[in-house]
Amino acid sequence: MDLVTTIGDLRARREPLAEPVGFVPTMGCLHEGHLSLARLARQESASVVVSIFVNPTQFSPTEDFADYPRDVDGDLALLEGEGVDLVFAPGTDALYAVDHATWVELPALTDRLEGASRPTHFRGVATVVLKLLNLVRPDLLVLGQKDAQQAVVVGRMLRDLNLPVTLRIGPTVREEDGLAMSSRNAYLAPEERTAAGVLYRAVRRAEALWKDGERNANVLRDALSALLADEPLAAVDYVSVADPESLNELEGEADQALASLAVRFGRTRLIDNILLGRSA
Numbered sequence: 001m002d003l004v005t006t007i008g009d010l011r012a013r014r015e016p017l018a019e020p021v022g023f024v025p026t027m028g029c030l031h032e033g034h035l036s037l038a039r040l041a042r043q044e045s046a047s048v049v050v051s052i053f054v055n056p057t058q059f060s061p062t063e064d065f066a067d068y069p070r071d072v073d074g075d076l077a078l079l080e081g082e083g084v085d086l087v088f089a090p091g092t093d094a095l096y097a098v099d100h101a102t103w104v105e106l107p108a109l110t111d112r113l114e115g116a117s118r119p120t121h122f123r124g125v126a127t128v129v130l131k132l133l134n135l136v137r138p139d140l141l142v143l144g145q146k147d148a149q150q151a152v153v154v155g156r157m158l159r160d161l162n163l164p165v166t167l168r169i170g171p172t173v174r175e176e177d178g179l180a181m182s183s184r185n186a187y188l189a190p191e192e193r194t195a196a197g198v199l200y201r202a203v204r205r206a207e208a209l210w211k212d213g214e215r216n217a218n219v220l221r222d223a224l225s226a227l228l229a230d231e232p233l234a235a236v237d238y239v240s241v242a243d244p245e246s247l248n249e250l251e252g253e254a255d256q257a258l259a260s261l262a263v264r265f266g267r268t269r270l271i272d273n274i275l276l277g278r279s280a
Helices: 007-014 032-044 072-081 121-136 148-160 183-187 190-195 197-211 217-229
Strands: 002-004 021-026 047-052 086-088 140-144 166-170 235-242 257-265 268-276
Touching: 002 007, 007 086, 007 121, 021 032, 021 121, 032 047, 032 072, 032 140, 032 166, 047 072, 047 121, 072 086, 086 121, 121 148, 140 148, 148 166, 148 257, 183 268, 190 197, 190 257, 197 217, 197 257, 197 268, 217 235, 217 257
Parallel strands: 002 086, 021 047, 021 140, 047 086, 140 166
Antiparallel strands: 235 257, 257 268
């Protein structure tokens, strides 16, 4: 496995890779969720590239960029075990000049859900993903379902900008109690970690109601809100039952839906979601 930190070295090491090339962008501090995406990329690609880059432009001034967990040595050991061919771990200066002034924005998809409380987040995500795609030149891009809105935003960017990249979405990987794996789980105090189990109970509740024939988005939304309200440590940011493509909130009967939620436990903000009526 090769590790490169500069754009020049990336281009040199990328050139001889066997095609097709699969790519998994990450912010490091890897866990089984990330590794499952690398395996998915391997299944469909001759070569796999993973990036490790804590992207400053997707953090707001009040968020945890400086404190975001980093463990490059541990990450490299995990990726070596997965047979990844090339790891790109640039510094901020490699991707953003001091006078950087070009951004990718998709306001129709990013003014709600995560974007409502993090208004510059998806501008940073879309911009850095496009930069990485231009540099890595993959045939396949693999993202995770846990970050459902991000997957929708990047998918629309690929379509609208006619990028020759196929998008695959890997399923959410969970802890034994169902909590979606996330680097931010490490921030939780013991009592918060216990309380965070309500996220999984909520998405399972949505799934159970759907399987029982409930199709009214308002009923589903109210059921999730009521369940979360029973957990004293859960401070709800949003509960959504939206169209899986437009992310517009649904009202009344629905043929398919993305049920998603964001909840704070102390200083830690966690998200989860489930697709209803279609597979991920």
